[in-house]
Ligand code: ADP
């Protein structure tokens with residue numbers, strides 16, 4: 001629905017693979033001392049001296065992970081970088097380099113790749129990350145995009161999923177569920193557009209939701225904030241699949257249970273009114289929606305006063321003995337077991 005019929009279309013085959021790589025990478029700057037050699041040789045050369053190296057990768061496939069009928073390529077590029085940086089920050093590390101590999105069908109003109117790389121470049125500039133390599137190949141159908149992010153951390157600063165202790169507090173950054181609702185809004189507009197191709201999307205009341213879906217921000221600022229506060233989480237994960245499933249990962253890895261308090265889950269007002277409009281339960285969306293890219297972590301009780309009152313952070317629960325299980329404590333004070341899909345047997349209560 002966002003295609004302009006009159007836009008310029010330059011065939012990629014006119015440029016060739018090397019011409020394309022040169023063209024799309026020319027506006028990237030190097031920000032990190034650890035990058036000795038970026039794009040242009042057989043391999044990148046990185047120098048991290050005494051740091052530990054973090055490596056994480058993601059593969060995104062058109063039609064499975066994204067839908068180009070409502071995701072602009074620039075946003076896709078930006079988000080694909082964020083998804084990877086988020087994993088580096090979830091280790092309490094600093095992201096320093098990425099590689100980007102793409103497979104494209106002949107449906108995509110050069111201008112489409114320019115858009116995609118404009119998004120990637122914007123992400124690299126905002127987060128001070130260097131594009132140091134990748135691969136470019138053809139696909140018979142659609143677009144595939146794989147990004148690898150590299151980061152650094154001092155060994156003693158790295159936070160794993162398995163360090164949570166009984167009585168630690170469970171903390172989340174930002175607010176939850178908005179991205180999922182943004183997707184629902186975009187899907188609805190797509191259906192409207194199918195029936196009436198002249199319709200203009202009406203997104204005015206959903207700007208925050210759509211932004212959270214199309215242009216998420218990885219929480220580098222939270223890693224910096226915790227460093228500044230001298231609070232080292234005991235365990236940490238980023239929220240890609242939904243709060244519930246990430247809590248389960250932390251609990252299982254750390255061999256603890258937890259109580260999550262429904263009334264504490266941070267929700268944006270726009271998210272709450274969209275839940276009313278779509279007639280879905282806001283707690284369910286926060287637990288299972290996913291793609292929030294917020295950080296979920298545990299801290300020891302002694303750090304409570306240090307983070308208390310910080311507007312970016314909300315204490316949503318605490319860790320318990322493993323035998324107590326992983327529970328949502330509802331507003332009615334019922335204990336309901338958490339599942340990867342949200343919660344179990346809620347309506348059976
Ligand atoms: P090779 O044939 O040795 O794999 P390539 O011709 O694929 O080398 O790549 C040349 C250079 O361009 C390398 O530095 C590579 O990492 C980089 N590169 C290739 N494709 C991309 C891409 N899509 N994005 C960024 N860098 C790329």
Ligand code: MG
Pocket residue numbers: 134135136
């Ligand atoms: Mg190659």
